[in-house]
Amino acid sequence: MRPVHLQTQNESPSFRIIFVFVILNFTVTSALRSVDYSGNETDHTALLAIKSQLQVPSNRALNSWNDSIYHCYWEGVKCGRKHKRVTVLDLNSRGLAGTISPFIGNLSFLKIINLYNNSLYGEIPSQLGNLVRLHELRLYNNTLVGEIPGNISRCVNLRVIFLAHNKLEGKLPTGLGLLSKLTNFLVQVNHLTGSLFDIIQNLTSLLLISADENSFIGTIPNSIGRMQNLIFLEVGENQLSGTLPTSLFNLSSLKLFDFDTNQLHGELPPDVGVNIPGLKYFNIQGNNFTGLIPITFQNLTALEVFDFSYNNFVGNVPSYFENFHNLSILNLGGNFLEGDINFIDTLVNCSQLRILNLGPNHFSGILPKSVANLSTSLQVFTIQNTLISGKIPEGITNLNNLEQLWMGNCKLTGSIPQNFGKLYKLEILYLHSNNLKGKIPNSMANLSHLSELYLDDNLLEGNIPPNLGNCQSLLYLNLAYNELNGTLSNELFEGSASFLIVDLSHNHLEGSLSLEMSKQSNLEDLEVSNNKFSGVVPSDLGKCFDLQYLFIDGNYFHGNIPSSFASLASLQEIDFSRNNLSGPIPSFFSKFSLLYYLNLSYNDFVGTVPTNSIFANASGFFVVGNNRLCGGIKQLQLPKCIENRRTKRSKGIIPIISALVGAVAMAVGAAGLYLACIKKKNTPLLLDSMMGKATMKVSYDMLLKATAGFSLENLLGTGSFGSVFKGILDGNLVAVKVLNLQHRSASKSFMAECNTLRNVRHRNLVGVITACSSIDFQRNDFKALVYEFMPNGSLYSRLHGVHENMSLAQRLDVAIDVAHSVCYLHHECETPIVHCDLKPSNILLDNDMVAHVGDFGLARFLTQPQHPNQSSTIGIKGTIGYAAPGNNSVISNYNISTAYTYSK
Incomplete structure (x- = not known):
């Protein structure tokens, strides 16, 4: 069948030509649109895939990313005019979280990726290597991990790589060295390792390198001199080593030079400042550079930051700063620089100066008055840890923008300027470890921004200004090691200050601690040691x-x-x-x-x-x-807290005493004392077997060894005339009494005790193991006595300490033992002896709780009066306290204060 041909009556050949042309145009246009739609569909799908892996905050940053809006009009998306393909993905600072989808590699026309300032995590997808048209990759300020993709080298058009402030690790990919168009390379604040300059040394187009705060190693090659376009070089806080190549200082375009905190060494070339006249930032702090500061730095008059700190530079500082009108930071601290600091005179023209740090160094001389003429822009001034002396200039208060003043550990004298309160912006004030005197200025209460005040280790005197508590920002207050006196005002602690640390130790402060101190709820450290505070805690x-x-x-x-x-x-x-x-x-x-x-x-x-x-x-x-x-x-x-058993004698008395109470018991006690005194004089009362060593020779070295160098761990107690230490001598526990010969009566006490113990032997007297006549120690005026060790302490500790349940029978046994001693001293010695300091703390208890009288430092021999009516002239000796009544020739003092207690 032949096709049906429709023809209007008026149809002509020209009409047919026009119709065919329209049909063909429509067909071609449709075909072209079909191609564009296919590419756009790829971009559309990729963008939706990217969105699916992002968590969007409540601000609905990607609300426009839906099918009802053409993706070229989505927020953060730009497309090319010709092909309508995505060329820019800019979602910076949107608060996005999640990971970067590998579908980003399907945006094949992308030139710019801006995803910085978000909370992206995970790894950088390797599909970025597909973006051959990419010019800029900005992913900084996220939490990305892993390595930089090796196939990033396929992005041959890359000019900008910003990956700073992430958690990237590993070595730089070797392919980075093929990115010949790269101008900006920022990877600072990551965990990157390996060599840096070996990878990038051939990138002669680089303008900016920032790689500080990583773990890069290696040296700086001389080939770096080929980077003639380099303006910004920042590689601080890495582990770079070696010396700086001379070619580095031929980079005439260089404006920023930062190699701080590495392991670089060597001397700076003498012509360092000849070929880089435009340099504005020079920082090599925290390395091991040596030598002098080159004189050619005087050519770098554009400098804004000049940081040589914490190296090993020596010599004087050249005075060439008068033309450094833009200088903002001069940091020379932490070196071995010397001489005076009169170069400060050349800094008075530096109207932009904000930070001036000169310590620690070996600077000396007087602090110049020109300090007061420095820029009023000055915020930080440091001469700490130098040998600078002189007074603090009154005019220093002209620096009314000063925030930190560090003048500690110098040799400053004079007083603190009374008008210090004019430095109303001051936040930190360190004047410690100087020779400042006078009073703390009351005007300091005006320093409302002050957070740290260190005035310790000076000669300051007077009261602590109560209005310091009005410094509402004050956190750290250290006034230790001064001559401050008076009491603490409640105002100091009830003001607006909220202290973290208060150190008032080693002064002469007195009175009680302020009850308002409890209002310092943030207090972490309180030190008031070595003052004269009293009262209860x-x-x-x-x-x-x-x-x-x-x-x-x-x-x-x-x-x-x-x-x-x-x-x-x-x-x-x-x-x-x-x-x-x-x-x-x-x-x-x-x-x-x-x-x-x-x-x-x-x-x-x-x-x-x-x-x-x-x-x-x-x-x-x-x-x-x-x-x-x-x-x-x-x-x-x-000593153990468990009561020791008494001898059989005690056991026999216990049933009797248990049946007696009150006055009857006291009567039995008195009878016991009387019976003890009238015992036969020929009762055998001998010291134990240790007394057989009474004539042994003992040297100073022997006692030093016995007491472990008279260590505090072996200190048993202290008294008016010396200290007592526990020791082990010849295998036996002993008590060593060391006399303090700086006390004017100590030698007299030593001789009295020697003379007494040389003439007595009784089981109820503390035995001297080494006789006084054989042990008159003379080594640097050293004197000591060695006694039997009494493991159960003193009667005082038993009566008033942990053993207050001491039974009446036990107390009676002790009284009888003491009576034996007194009776022996008064009646059985060839010449009667008066103890003169008989008190519970001088009555010591052995392993069997037998009492022994000790400490004969005040004892006296009682000679017979020449006339019947003559009385003794001994008078009252010993510790001031209760003196028992009776013949004044036999004084027994029962004061309860502690003297020598030879106990565990």
Whole structure:
């Protein structure tokens, strides 16, 4: 069948030509559109795949990414004019999370990828290598991990790589060196390793290199001199080594030069400043460079940052800064530079100067008054740790933008300028370790921004200004090691300041601790050691829950440790030593898991010492000088808290005493004393077998060894004339009394004790193992006596310490023992002896709880009066306290203060 041919009546050949042309045009256009649609469909699908792996925040950043809108109009998407293919993907700073889809590699016309300032994680997809048209890759400020894809070298048109501030690792791919068009390479703040310059040394188009804060290694090759276009070179905080090649200083376009914190060494070339006159930033701090600062730096008058700090430079600083009008930072600290600092005179024209750091160095001489003429833009000024002396210029308060002033550990003298309060922007003030004197200026209360104030280790005097508490930003206050006096005002702690650290130690402050101190709820460190504070320890300190370090040692505090301290679970170090604190040791210290140092030495604590937690740490817990403690771990060498059994004599008296009470018991006691005194004089009363060594020779070295060098661990107690140490001599435990010959009566006491013990032998007297006549020690005016060791301490510790349940029978036994001693001294010696200091602390108990009288340092021989009515002239000796009535020639003092106690 022939096709049907329709023809209108008016149809002509020209009409047919036009019709065919329209049909053909429509066909071709449709075909072209079909091709474009196919490419656009690929881009559309890829974009949706990218979206599917992103978590979008509540701002609905990708809300437009849907099928109702053509993808070339989606947010962050741009397409080319000709082919309508995606050329730009810009979603920076949208708060996006998630990973980068590998479908990004299907956007084959992409030239720019901007995904920086988001929270993307995961690895950079290797499909990026498909984007041969890519010019810019900006992925910085995310948390991307893994290595830089090796096939990135296929992106031959790449000009910009910004991968900084991620968590990328591994070595740089070697293919990076093939990206000949690369101008900007930023990979700083990652974990990249391996060589840097070996990879990029042939990229002569580079303008900007930023690779600091990685772990790159290797040296800087001389070929770096070929990078003649280089403007920005930042490779600080890596592990680069070797020396700087001379070609580096021929890069005439260089504006920024940063090699800080590496392992570079050597001297700088003398012509360093000749060929790079436009240099604005020069930073080599934290390396090992040596030698002098080159004079040719005077050519670099465009410098804004000049940082040589923490190297090994020596010599004087050239005075060539008068033309450095743009200089903002001059940092020379941490070197061995010397001479005076009069080059400051050339800095007064540097109107942009913000930071001037000159310490630590070996600078000396007087602090020039020209400091007051420096730029009012100055924010930080440091001469700390130098030998600079002189006074602080009054005009320093002209620097009214100063925020940090570091002048500690110098040799400054004079007083602190009274108008310091004019530095109203000051945040940090370090004037410690100088020779400053005078008072702390009241005007410092005007420093409302001040957060750190260190005035310690000076000669400052007077009161602490109460209005310092009005410094609302003050966190750290250190006034230790001065001559400050007076009391602490409540205003110091009830003001607006919120202290973290308060150190007032080693002054002459007195009175009680301020109760307002408890308002410092953020306080972490409180040190008031070695002052004259008194009263009780404020219980309200228990409200300072963040307290970590508490030092109140070397004062006159008394009373118990407050129970409220149980809430201070953050404590790590505590020192309450050398006070008059008493009561039991709180067991709650054992619950402080962070506590590793607890010093309670030289107080009057009583009771049982715990053995767990901190109390089990012999290197972190100290209780020496508390004579009423017992128990604890073995290393503390305290007496046991369990009562020892008495001899059979005691056992026989117990049933009798148990039947007596009150006055009857006292009568029996008195009778016992009387019977003891009238015992036969020929009763054999001999010292134990150790007294057989009474004539042994003992040297200073022997005692030094016996007491482990007179260590604190072996210190048993101290008294008016000396100290007593425990030791092991010839295999036996002994007590060694060492005289303090700086006391004017010590030698007299030593001779009295020698003369007495040379003439007495009795089982109820403390035995001297080495006779005085054989042991008159003379080594650097050293004198000592060696006694029997009494393991059960003194009667005082038994009556007033942990053994207050001592039975009446036991007390009677002790009284009888003492009566034997007194009777022997008064009636059985060839010449009667008066003890003159008989008190419970001088009555010591042996292993069997037999009492022995000790400490004959005040003893006197009682000669017969020449006339019947003449009385003794001995008078009252010993510790001031209660003196028993009776013949004034026989004085027995029962004061309860502690003297020498030879106990564990």
